[in-house]
Amino acid sequence: MATIIEPESDFSALPDLPPEVYTAPLRKPAHLGEDWVEPKQTKYSSEDDAIWDDLFARQMEVLPGRAASAFLQGLDKLALGQGGVPEFGKMSEDLGALTGWSVVPVPMLIPDHVFFWHLANRRFPAGNFIRTRETFDYIQEPDVFHDVFGHVPMLTDPVYADYMQEYGRAGWKAMRHNRLKALGALYWYTVEFGLVLEEGALRAYGAGILSGPTEIVFALDAKSPNRIMLNVDRVMRTDYVIDDLQPTYFVIESFEDLYHQTVERDFDRLYRSLSPAFTYANSAVIDVDDVLHRGTQEYLQRGGRGSGAKPV
Ligand SMILES: [Fe+2]
Secondary structure, three states: OOOOOOOOOOOOOOOOOOOOOOOOOOOOOOOOOOOOOOOOOOOOOHHHHHHHHHHHHHHHHHOOOOEOHHHHHHHHHOOOOOOOOOOHHHHHHHHHHHHOOEEEEEOOOOOHHHHHHHHHOOEEEEEOOOOOOOOOOOOOOOOHHHHHHHHHHHHHOHHHHHHHHHHHHHHHHHHHOOOHHHHHHHHHHHHHOOEEEEOOEEEEOOHHHHOOOOHHHHHHHOOOOEEEEOOHHHHOOEOOOOOOOOOEEEEEOOHHHHHHHHHOOOHHHHHHHOOOOOOEOOOOOOOOOOEEEOOOOHHHHOOOOOOOOOOO
């Protein structure tokens, strides 16, 4: 079986990246080590805790019956709705007992190779701040609500937990092949905006959908977006939208399906066949697609976010 990683790869230490590998010029705060992990979780104020509670309550009005059952079970198992921003030590203890993962606080977006390194070691880096009332509906930089509420419950699912670790291992390979953009598209269309079939019904498991108020209804029910069965070769060639609702969602049959399609692939071969730029537009439907719903793209054509277009 071909695997996504070289068997001899050692993930215990940060990789030495060859000089030709591009890394984003992020400036590390002086008090942090090479892992970018904050020595302590922020001490959240009572107003911060109230923001968490209000965000939590708002999501729970739309998620039951729409979120993947693994996600809803994960919320329960980790008791993330107990009031206030969860304490990472206790949450990591509970998560560790289930799947061996932990959650570590980081100040902001961290460099790709450091992010991959944490995932490869079953550590999920989560923002060490929470949004304000002014940015309640939408923030671009992932905060503790997006990272913990959106991502962490899925890590209680054993197969998904393995997928995330393998994704981290695959990251270094993508960097060496200079194909990070393609692997980023896979993350986007699975971890952030993925849909899964449960007994024939669509459910969301992507954190970008689950942590926001409007996208879950749009992703599952609207006429505008395409819904297409996941095909890794196709997805890694597909552009995506960062700051608006997605024109296309990709659907998996199960988390085992996702694991097999990715981890059991020969990614060396795939990377060699990929061009550096994306081949397909984010709204494209192509010949090989197994299409569940061909979108009207009405929302996008009317101008999307900021235009007043309804997410229909
Ligand atoms: Fe995220």
